[in-house]
Amino acid sequence: MARSQLRKLAAYLQPHWKTTVLGVLSLLIVNLVGVYIPLVIRDAVDDLQVTFSFDQVLYYVGLILALASVMWGIRMASRILLFGTGRQVEFDLKQKIFNHLLTLEPFYFSLNTAGDLISRATSDVDNIRRLVGFAVLSLANTVFAYTLTLPVMLTIDWKLSLLAIAPYPFMLMLVRLFSDRLRNEQLEVQEELSKMSDLIQEDMSGIALIKIYAQEENERRAFRQLNQQLLKANLKLARTRNTLFPLLIGIASLSILVLLWQGARAIATGALSVGDFIALLLYVERLIFPTALLGFTITAYQRGEVSIDRVESILTVEPKIKNEPDVVPLTLAEVKGRLSARDLSFTYPGAVIPALQNVSFTIEPGETVAIVGPIGSGKSTLANAIPRLLDIVSEQLFVDDYDITQLRLQDLRSAIAYVPQDSFLFSTTVKNNIRYGDPLAEQPEVEYASKQAQIHQEILNFPHQYETVVGERGITLSGGQRQRSALGRALLVDAPILILDDALSSVDNQTATQILKNLSEGTQRKTVLFISHQLAAAATADRIFVMDHGHIVQMGTHDQLLKQPGLYQTLWSQHALEEMLR
Numbered sequence: 416m417a418r419s420q421l422r423k424l425a426a427y428l429q430p431h432w433k434t435t436v437l438g439v440l441s442l443l444i445v446n447l448v449g450v451y452i453p454l455v456i457r458d459a460v461d462d463l464q465v466t467f468s469f470d471q472v473l474y475y476v477g478l479i480l481a482l483a484s485v486m487w488g489i490r491m492a493s494r495i496l497l498f499g500t501g502r503q504v505e506f507d508l509k510q511k512i513f514n515h516l517l518t519l520e521p522f523y524f525s526l527n528t529a530g531d532l533i534s535r536a537t538s539d540v541d542n543i544r545r546l547v548g549f550a551v552l553s554l555a556n557t558v559f560a561y562t563l564t565l566p567v568m569l570t571i572d573w574k575l576s577l578l579a580i581a582p583y584p585f586m587l588m589l590v591r592l593f594s595d596r597l598r599n600e601q602l603e604v605q606e607e608l609s610k611m612s613d614l615i616q617e618d619m620s621g622i623a624l625i626k627i628y629a630q631e632e633n634e635r636r637a638f639r640q641l642n643q644q645l646l647k648a649n650l651k652l653a654r655t656r657n658t659l660f661p662l663l664i665g666i667a668s669l670s671i672l673v674l675l676w677q678g679a680r681a682i683a684t685g686a687l688s689v690g691d692f693i694a695l696l697l698y699v700e701r702l703i704f705p706t707a708l709l710g711f712t713i714t715a716y717q718r719g720e721v722s723i724d725r726v727e728s729i730l731t732v733e734p735k736i737k738n739e740p741d742v743v744p745l746t747l748a749e750v751k752g753r754l755s756a757r758d759l760s761f762t763y764p765g766a767v768i769p770a771l772q773n774v775s776f777t778i779e780p781g782e783t784v785a786i787v788g789p790i791g792s793g794k795s796t797l798a799n800a801i802p803r804l805l806d807i808v809s810e811q812l813f814v815d816d817y818d819i820t821q822l823r824l825q826d827l828r829s830a831i832a833y834v835p836q837d838s839f840l841f842s843t844t845v846k847n848n849i850r851y852g853d854p855l856a857e858q859p860e861v862e863y864a865s866k867q868a869q870i871h872q873e874i875l876n877f878p879h880q881y882e883t884v885v886g887e888r889g890i891t892l893s894g895g896q897r898q899r900s901a902l903g904r905a906l907l908v909d910a911p912i913l914i915l916d917d918a919l920s921s922v923d924n925q926t927a928t929q930i931l932k933n934l935s936e937g938t939q940r941k942t943v944l945f946i947s948h949q950l951a952a953a954a955t956a957d958r959i960f961v962m963d964h965g966h967i968v969q970m971g972t973h974d975q976l977l978k979q980p981g982l983y984q985t986l987w988s989q990h991a992l993e994e995m996l997r
């Protein structure tokens with residue numbers, strides 16, 4: 416195992432070092448007793464050959480039984496301690512991975528699939544657990560078995576002992592020979608498993624699409640292909656293992672044969688007592704298991720090594736969007752809600768053309784601004800930039816007079832309620848979805864927000880009203896109901912700035928206009944950014960920004976823009992034509 420991975424392993428074990436040390440110490444005691452028992456058996460055999468009495472037999476049986484019981488008890492304890500440490504490390508790592516994933520920006524998840532991340536957080540962590548539990552246990556056991564047993568064997572009969580363990584180096588050579596192959600094949604299995612969980616994940620989310628386009632057969636074929644690749648990888652690995660391990664056991668059995676052959680001669684010539692011979696036989700047998708187990712241990716190491724890399728490659732990703740060291744504190748009550756941009760530009764990583772180019776504007780507190788423009792003109796990018804869901808450079812976007820990159824992320828985001836294009840709902844009750852931003856909100860607050868979002872009446876008609884469970888991603892609700900529930904969620908947190916990114920596209924024009932009107936009324940007016948393709952609703956905003964190819968190309972009220980030649984006129988005449996055709 417490479418040094419960096421060993422360091423990582425030590426770091427995982429560090430919080431549990433006491434249990435680990437205790438476990439290893441127990442193993443030491445187990446091995447000490449394990450070395451002592453054959454000596455008692457030797458004495459018993461030799462003594463009983465000279466003088467035989469039942470009392471003596473009882474004494475030896477009692478002693479061996481007592482020693483074996485102690486050994487069994489401590490062995491149990493060592494397993495509980497070391498396997499327990501493995502479970503603890505597994506718990507810590509899962510927690511660490513999940514916490515770390517929560518710090519990463521949405522863009523990371525568009526590059527890394529959920530299936531792959533899940534596989535790393537589960538099967539890779541499981542491999543590390545085995546490495547910590549099983550491999551530490553068996554490695555310590557092997558080391559103790561050798562360092563304690565060998566010297567005793569050598570004092571009994573060094574020539575015979577060396578002869579008996581002479582085949583063991585071949586075992587290690589064999590293991591080394593196979594280790595690279597095992598490692599690569601293990602990696603292949605893990606990768607195939609990731610691919611498969613990706614496909615399952617994606618197909619289960621897109622099941623409706625598969626059915627509508629009648630692609631079940633194709634998906635079945637794609638799954639079969641991946642399943643076959645996994646099977647192939649697993650069989651390849653099993654073949655390698657099944658070649659290696661019987662070979663190891665075979666070599667180990669050679670030792671016993673050598674001992675039987677040479678030992679019997681030594682007894683015949685009187686060079687070795689029967690007791691010594693039995694003790695040697697027991698010792699050689701004692702060493703077989705840990706030596707053969709080295710093969711398994713090495714596999715566990717190899718798997719663990721790959722898994723440490725795969726897990727660490729998540730944990731070492733630095734979040735791009737994070738709090739600057741010198742953040743400016745901002746309390747929600749202080750925020751007035753002015754939004755401004757100065758030459759804001761943004762290019763998605765890997766893209767050639769910027770999604771936003773030199774965008775500048777100021778939106779006054781309480782103003783409702785609609786953003787319209789053709790598809791792909793940069794509207795959502797602007798919406799995502801304001802709460803820093805994108806990695807924006809400093810001095811380009813401001814809330815009140817604060818550069819957003821200088822604010823604490825939590826402060827900035829709690830000043831903004833944001834309803835994204837895809838109105839995501841969690842698989843819980845409508846009520847819990849609406850109060851997601853403030854889980855302690857009471858029913859009246861939830862209902863008030865729902866009324867503002869024009870969804871209250873419909874929720875009352877649901878089977879269990881606010882307690883109705885919406886199914887995964889809100890599958891049991893209509894698109895419009897989902898959008899208005901998501902809007903209710905944003906309104907409940909009562910942030911001074913509200914961003915609606917095409918969030919009412921499945922709501923009819925009249926309801927959308929009514930919602931917008933609700934938002935712009937009252938004493939506590941919010942700053943509203945209303946991104947929409949619904950021009951009739953957008954026309955009621957205080958001002959309209961027209962975007963095209965990442966630029967704001969026009970700004971003004973509906974009446975002003977209608978008089979200017981430009982994109983707005985074109986969009987509006989298209990809209991008027993569509994209305995007429997309807």
Ligand SMILES: Nc1ncnc2c1ncn2[C@@H]1O[C@H](COP(=O)(O)OP(=O)(O)OP(=O)(O)O)[C@@H](O)[C@H]1O
Nearest residue numbers: 525763766770789790791792793794795796797917
């Ligand atoms: N995650 C991404 N990675 C790379 N490019 C992206 C990403 N998201 C958007 N883009 C690109 O950025 C440009 C602006 O996209 P954006 O989603 O902001 O447009 P939009 O005006 O909101 O469109 P729509 O009206 O369809 O929602 C487009 O060219 C789009 O292809």
